[in-house]
Amino acid sequence: MISFSGFNAQPFFLSVRLCDINVQKTVTMRKILLFALVLSGLITTAQAFIPDGNCRAAFKYAVNDSIKTLVPATAINFHDRSEGNGIRWFWDFGDGNTSNEQNPMYVFIHPVGGPTVKISPYRTVSLTILTADSCKSFYSETINIFDGTSHNNPMTTARxxxxxxxxxxxxxxxxxxxxxxxxxxxxxxxxxxxxxxxxxxxxxxxxxxxxxxxxxxxxxxxxxxxxxxxxxxxxxIVDPNIPVIDPVYCETNFGFTVNHKVQTFAPALVLDFYSKAWPEPVEWNWDFGDGKTSNEPNPMHIFDFPILKDSTVGFPNPFRTVTLTVKTTTGCIATVSQTINIYMDQMPVDTTVQCEALFKYYRVTDLITFPEVAAFRFLDVSQGKVESRLWQFEDGSTSTDAEPVVTFDIFKPVQKVCLTIYTADGCQSTFCQPVYVSNFPVDTVYDKPARYYTMKIESFYPPQMSSCAGWAKAHVYMKDSLIQASNYKWSDGTEGPEVKGLCPTNSYSVKAIAPDGTHISTTFIFNSDGTITEIPVNWTVSGSRDKLMVQVEKANPDYTVEWRLCDGSVVKGDSIALSLINCGSGASNLILKDASGNEVYSENISMKTIATKLNPEIELPAVKLFPNPISDVLNIQYSGKRLNEMQVEISDLAGKRVSLQNFFDVESGQQIGLNVNSLRQGIYLCKIRSGNQIIKVEKLVK
Structure with a gap:
């Protein structure tokens, strides 16, 4: 809507930006102009706003006094203040000139009048924006270019x-x-x-x-x-019982198994692929790296072995890069690639990583930029002999440099960056991660756990026996190395690494303590032929007595771990503080579910079921929340090792999330104040986690 009003003869010649000109003549000219405008009854356009969807164009401006010109002119900085995720900007400065920058600076040349020539000091500047969801919006404002002020009579706008x-x-x-x-x-x-x-x-x-x-x-x-x-x-109308999924975030991965049932006429490898994605995928696009594709969610593919060996070429390339691209129910698209050795079922597989894309980044402080942008330098730290690389940034720009310097808009705090590398042996790898323009982690390459323990069982059952005459011995490994564990304890009460008198079809558990104080356990079913069938979950306990943490290792990555807390509520995560589940009852507090939500295993973990020898030197994260009841500010006091990210989620008793905050680079002893003034009176559940590790779950009263 555009409204019109009579010209308001307010003094608008206040601060002219001129260089080496006769100011007195200019002032005289302006007085003549003001008089002419009053006599002519000149009208001017007020602000105009035209929306087209869930976005709103808007801008602010200010005179730039540092720009000097050879002719009378005024330099003005324009700043985009639009609502919505803008991707395109079109400025029209009202004098035939335009710009596609988001925050342009423009110099308005003052018009030259004469005895019979009327001049206008006003220019109507307009901004049209286009957002990522195809929303368009238009906004215009009339500016006095002589002194950089707006000439807008009071107008009526509805919103x-x-x-x-x-x-x-x-x-x-x-x-x-x-x-x-x-x-x-x-x-x-x-x-x-x-x-x-x-x-x-x-x-x-x-x-x-x-x-x-x-x-x-x-x-x-x-x-x-x-x-x-x-x-x-x-x-x-929004149903609060239906969780809201971020439509711009999704992730995918895939796995495969060798299919020995399918017979081929020529030497080949047959693999069954299965996709894994979040949220629920609706479209799949497989590229098997040999010119063949598939749109099935879980396809079977035959990799034909090369028939000819050309001595001039050398041994045929045994690697194929398989790529999966999925589209989820939210419209998000995610891609992942893996390099597969097609001879894996014919000869020993080289377990050495052929290539792995990886990068670090840090903020560049010695580079002069506009205040609205921040510069970052990216470092390629990939594994393998990289011959070429491709950086892809969220704004559509790319780079092939080893250490590119890129600028980001500070008003978009998170930017997605992907690095794809290509090595001499044909290996290709892609690594993507978000870059935090504001409050970003100092080092985005996270160290893998220093220790990874597994427990293996050696078992035997005498032939032609029908009694409980089974035997088993437990061994603890750190990666592939056998270590000397202690405090072995079996579920039948036997102490030591060996146990006798095992009955076929019965299940047994054994626990032990590694030299660093970590607790390792496994549960299995003893079969009648002397073999065992492991139950697909393994948990360990680490930490000092008042800061025990339970960590679960799943045999199947599609399984989900749920913990039943002492108050009856259920949370999901791969680790949890023992104090939250050590309720003194015999009810199962560890629940393992498959991808369909079916319960496949449950167990009770408590102080009674673990050994007592602990390593007091292991420092694990802990959080103190106060005051409780809360009023306007919830204080969060953290202790433990440095966290790259800490997530604080507050939900009501119905499970509806009312607040979600992320904090980065949290140090031990740091205290964070969270504004909860907007929460209504009631009882809430506060969950604090870092990655998949649940650090704290506590009820809050306001």
Whole structure:
């Protein structure tokens, strides 16, 4: 909407940016111009805003006094202040010149008048934006280019926002509070809710039924200038019991197994592939690296061995790079690649990593940039003899340098960066990770755990025996090396690494302590032929007595670990503090579920089921929350090793998330103040985790 009003003869010649010109003549010329404009009744355009979806164009500007010109002119810096994830900007400065920069600087040349020539000091500057979700919005403002001030008479604009206040599944209704953001003098309001009801209140509340999930609400405002503007927006009913998934984030991976059942006419490797993605995928695109593709979620593929050996070429390349690209229910697209040795079932597989893309980054402080951007240097630290590389940045730009320097917009705090490397032996690897423009981690390459323990069982059952005459011995390995563990204890009460009298089809457990104090365990079923079938979960306990942590290793990565806390609530994670599950009862507190949500294993872990020898020197994370009950600020005091990231989630008793905050580079002894003033009175559950490790779960009262 564009409104017009009479010219306001306010003094607008206040601070002219000129260099080496006669100021007195210019002032005289401006007086003549002001008089001419008053006589002519010149009118000017006020601000205009045209939305097209869930975005809003807007900008601010300021005179740049540091720019000197040879002719009378005014330099103005423009700053984009639009709402929405903008990807394109189009500026029109009202004098035939344009720009596609997000925050341009433009020099307005002052017009030259004459005895019979009228000049206008005003230029209408407009900005059109395009966002990532294809929303377009237009905004314009009329500027006095002589002194850089706006000439905008009071205008009438309509605008509102809303938030859902209640959801009644029994009555089939949802309530909303409308927030009025309109501008103007002495406004009158008329709300139309699309269900036949209206309101003249400034900020009414409205209730909609479930007959539709989307209702159109319109607000018409009328000001003292008798100009009426109408703004409409869609109000969506949201079920709080359905989790909200970030539509821009997804991840994928895949695995494979050798298929020995399929017979081929020529030498070949047959693999069964299965995809893993989050959220739920709806489209799959497999590229097997040999010119063949598939759109199945779990395809079977035959890799034909090379038939001819050309001595001039050498041994045929045994590697194929398999790439999976998925599209999820949220529209997000994710890609992952793995290099496979197609001779894996014919000869020993080289377990040495052929290549692995990896990079670090840090902020460049000695590079002069605009205040709105931040410069980062990226370092290629990949494994393998890299011959070429390709950097891909979220804004669409690329680089082939080993250490490129890239600038990011500080108003977009997280940017995704991917590095793809190519080595001389045909290996290709891609590594992607988010770059934190604000509060970013100092070093984004995380060390892998220094120790990884497994327990293997040696077993035997005498032939033609029908009694409990089985025998087993436990061995503890750190990676592939046998170590001397102690405090072996079996579920039947036997102490030591060996146990006798095992009965076929019965399940047994054994626990031991590694030299560093880590607890290792395994559970298996003793078969009638003397072999064992391991139950697909292994847990270890580490830490001092008052800071014990339980860590779970899953045999199947598709399995999910759930923990039943002492208050009956259930949380998910690969590790948890023992104090949260050590309830003194015999009920199962470790629950293992498959990809379909079926329970495949459960166990009770408590102080009674573990040995007592612990290493007091191991430092594990701990969090103290206070005060409780809380008022406006929740204090979070952390102790333990440095965390690259700590996530604080607060939810109500119905499980609905009400707050989610991420903190980076958290040091031991650091205290963080979290503003919880917006929380209503009630009981909440606060979960604090780092990666898959649950550090703290505590109820809060406000």
């Amino acid at each position: 509102f926002k809303y938030y859902q206040t209640a959801y009644d599944s029994i009555a089939g209704t949802a309530s909303f509070q409308l927030t009025n953001l309109s501008e103007g003098d002495s406004l009158k309001y008329l709300w139309e809710f699309g269900n036949g009801k209206t309101s003249t209140e400034r900020e009414p509340a409205v209730t909609f039924d479930f007959s539709r999930t989307e209702w159109k609400v319109c607000l018409s405002v009328t000001g003292t200038d008798e100009v009426t503007e109408t703004f409409c927006d869609a109000v969506y």
